[in-house]
Amino acid sequence: MPxxxxxIITAAEYKVALNIPGVGVYMLGTVNTIGxxxxxxxxxxxxxxxxxxxxxxxxxxxxxGAFSLQNGEMDSILSEAGLKSATQIPNAxxxxxxxxxxxxxxxLNMCLNTSKVSVKAKDKETLVNIDWxxxxxx
Numbered sequence: 001m002p003x004x005x006x007x008i009i010t011a012a013e014y015k016v017a018l019n020i021p022g023v024g025v026y027m028l029g030t031v032n033t034i035g036x037x038x039x040x041x042x043x044x045x046x047x048x049x050x051x052x053x054x055x056x057x058x059x060x061x062x063x064x065g066a067f068s069l070q071n072g073e074m075d076s077i078l079s080e081a082g083l084k085s086a087t088q089i090p091n092a093x094x095x096x097x098x099x100x101x102x103x104x105x106x107x108l109n110m111c112l113n114t115s116k117v118s119v120k121a122k123d124k125e126t127l128v129n130i131d132w133x134x135x136x137x138x
Contacts, residue, residue, distance in 0.1 A: 036065035
């Protein structure tokens with residue numbers, strides 16, 4: 001049986017960087033979760049005299065995702081950028097890289113759409129949850 005260990009990428013083998021144009025690139029050191037969803041709208045094409053679709057055209061790409069990190073790290077980045085909320089960051093770039101030869105993604109022209117924080121009594125950490133959309137991925 002072949003060894004599949006090289007195909008398995010653990011969370012510890014990913015690195016995440018946030019680039020705020022005109023301010024700086026930040027290696028995010030406290031990312032707790034990260035996820036991304038690349039999709040494309042499709043449309044079935046029909047013709048007169050045909051019962052089944054004659055084609056399936058792709059037409060609008062969508063790149064979205066979410067990540068969470070320690071609120072203290074995000075506040076530090078925002079302070080350096082002169083901002084109060086992650087939603088004020090213009091045209092951000094997010095890079096997600098696997099250190100073991102796996103996939104690397106760079107999302108361009110990002111809008112950080114939401115920045116949610118919930119503080120609970122006796123919690124050991126406070127996370128900020130950020131949802132985003134982007135115009136392209138390379």
